[in-house]
Structure formats: structure tokens, C-alpha cells
Amino acid sequence: MTETFDLLSVSTRAPEDLSKTDIKQKTVELIEEIDELQNKLYAESKWSMLIILQGMDASGKDGAVKDVFSAVNPLGIRVKSFKAPTQKELAHDFLWRIHQHTPAKGKIQIFNRSHYEDVLITRVRGMIDDETAHKRFGLINAFEQLLQERGTQILKFYLHISEAEQLERFQDRLNNPRKHWKYNPSDLRAASNWPHYRKYYQEVFENCGPDIPWIIVPSDQNWYKRYVIASKIVETLKGLESEYPELER
């Protein structure tokens, strides 16, 4: 990714000429395919997959997990949401708590937020300086390489929404009693930090690739977000060419 990369120039919406009906139908098929491919991955137990979901508040990370993996056997898949680190976690290096949740062979692990928060929110809040952030980029790359060497396929999705869409979703949380629990007064404060987040996300994309590139997912429309994520997962799982092991006699 070149230095001139600008997140603002990437659309947050599906291409105009796509048919929503077609895409929705294709997504249903992709989700069924993930179930079948995950069964093979589990049976073969040779590879594993780590799916990292990052994005601004209300970008739809929870929804992505719910929608895309609805059909998958829970035996082979786990979700870990990373919140603010505990005292115990803070007494160790920033990858300590992350490493414990990396997938074993045959498993799919989803990270809802991840070690990338340690070079994002920490920078927005001024908790670490630029030098520390750049050291961490190197440490993150080495860590992901370690996982890759062991056969872990890593997919990093950035759910890309517009500021307007985010505000609308915050409003929706306020208006919809079923979503009140998701509303947090700090949402609006985070929103005001948008330019900072954008800058630091761009630095992540530039420094933590290109071996394991970030996938920018236009996420203003959930139907398109689901489709992009599901397509990429199917493509990657297919590339592994997992097969059911033969009966040993």
C-alpha cells in the first residue's frame, strides 16, 4: 500500500451497478459453503483460520459475526471480543492476552477487535508515542508471521463506514429500545476523534501488511458487507484444498 493511500477516497458503499437481490442470494450460498468448508478444515486439522474484525464504533462487527457464521458448526469456531485490558493483562506485553486465543489446528477463531487496538485507541488517547507505535507494528508483524508459519490463515477486515452512517446508527441506538443497551455516551466522543482514528488506521494499513493485507470492506450497507466478508472467507478456505481424511485401516 503506497503512502498516498487515503481511506477517505475508498467508498463505503457497494458499487452502484450491483443488484442487491442477486448479492443477497449469492451470500446465502456462500454462507452454506463456509459451513461445508469449515467441516473439512476441522476434519483435516492441518490449517487454522484467524479472522480479525476492526472498525469504528457501530461499523457492524457484531452483526458480521452473527450473519456470516450463523450456519457454521459452533464446535469449530470461536469468537473472542477484546475489551479494555484488565490489570492482570496490563502487567504483561500487549500480545500476551491475544496469543492465548489464537486458533488451534482445525479451528476458526474470530477476533472482535484485537491487538490492533494497541496501536489505535492507545494513540488516539495519547497513551503511547509514535516510536512505541512503530515498534509495535514490527512486533505485530512478527507475531502474525509466527501464526502463519504454523498454518494459520489470517484475514484482517476493516469495516469501513462513513461518518454520516455512523451518526445514523448512533441515533438508531437511542430511538430503538432493543438497541439501547448498545448506546454509550462515549460514542459521540469517539466520533469526534474520527480524523485521528482515520490517520492511525491508515498507518496500520501501511505498516502491517502487505504480507497479510488488510481488506477494506465497504460497510454502510449490511448486505454488501456480509457478501464481501463471506466471499473472502470462502476464497481463502477453498485455497487450502482441505479434504476429509481417509479412513485408516
Place this chain on the structure above:
Amino acid sequence: MTETFDLLSVSTRAPEDLSKTDIKQKTVELIEEIDELQNKLYAESKWSMLIILQGMDASGKDGAVKDVFSAVNPLGIRVKSFKAPTQKELAHDFLWRIHQHTPAKGKIQIFNRSHYEDVLITRVRGMIDDETAHKRFGLINAFEQLLQERGTQILKFYLHISEAEQLERFQDRLNNPRKHWKYNPSDLRAASNWPHYRKYYQEVFENCGPDIPWIIVPSDQNWYKRYVIASKIVETLKGLESEYPELER
């Protein structure tokens, strides 16, 4: 460390002119000092220490733990002995089980064997090829750098004994009923692999430094081994200049 480094050229014994009585007295004082320094480390909770013990069978790793840390408050110190990995551990990258036991701030952690077995016994037994070993050297260096960045002081001790001394200790295990439990018929097989182990240890010393150098401890005589290890620990802990925190009012 240059490529011409040859472990065989390093003495396994104390310098001739040392007085055993003097050294033993000094070691008693050093061990008391470790206790005091560890208390400060724990109280301050800013730094941590990781002590890695490697060496051939019967090189005295267990004994080193027992002798050097006898006076230390067990609250601030932990020992982890790494055995052959379990099925569950093998389903993850080789540093996964190691990372879980790295020390929190204020703590001293001792590794009796370590991630270095993954580039030693695995090579002697032909479980990994040279390319994999060299990749692992890089991953190990990055991992240790991660710990260092978080304030972990890493001390890597190689307990260096001669083949003759090792054979004598094996014999002792056979002759002494209190040591029978330590004897393992595979001891002698491991001994026959000595040239391989020496070669692979040398590669470790050359590739996994010099930022965190290996300390070669002449270990044929326990009194000298204890002294060298205790000195190095005291020196390192003193360098941290830990102080008891002041009372907050």
C-alpha cells in the same frame, strides 16, 4: 559471537586460581542479596525478569533453581519446567505455551528448559529442517524483543558440563537410591548425540543474540555454577535500580 565460536574451547570448570571457600561465602551473600532485590522488584512492579536455563541432561538445571532461589520469597518467583509438548500444545505455534508463562510486572519467572528446545531436540531428532530452524531463530528473537519492550529482563544461561562429568552424574543416578528417579534409560542415548547437540547449541548462541546474549556457565562444579548464576542475577537486578515505592498520601 563470531562463527568460529567453539563450545568445546570453553572451559567447563572454574578458573584454577579461585578459592572455593571464598566463592562459597560470596555466593551466600549474593543469594541474600537476590532476596532483597526481588522484594524491591516486587514492590515497585515496574520490571520483570525471565531466567532461561538450558543445558544437557544432568547439567544441574534443577539444582541451580533449588540452590540460587532458596532464600527468595515464593510469592514473587515461579518456576516452569517445559516437558515434551502435549497434543493440545502441538496444535498451536511453538511459542504459544511459552508465552502463557512469561512473567508479569514485579515477578521473576524461571524456565527450566524453554522455547529453545524447539530448535535443539527437534533438530537432533530430525523433526525440523534447517530452514525451519532458521525461521524459528527470527521468531524467537522477535518474541524476546516483545518481552523486553515490556520491561522484562531476560537472562539466558547455558549450563556447560563436560561429557566426562555427565557420564559420572549418570553413573551416580544409578548408584544412589535417592537419585534413581532421575535416571532414564534414554539418558545414554542422548549422550551419544552430544556432537549434534553441541552443533545446534552453537547455532543458537550465534543466531539468538547478541542483544540478549547467552551466558555460558562452567558447570562441572556446582559451587562455581551457583556463583556465576547468582552474580549475574544480582548484577542485572541492581542495574534496574528498583526502589520501594513511597507511601502515597
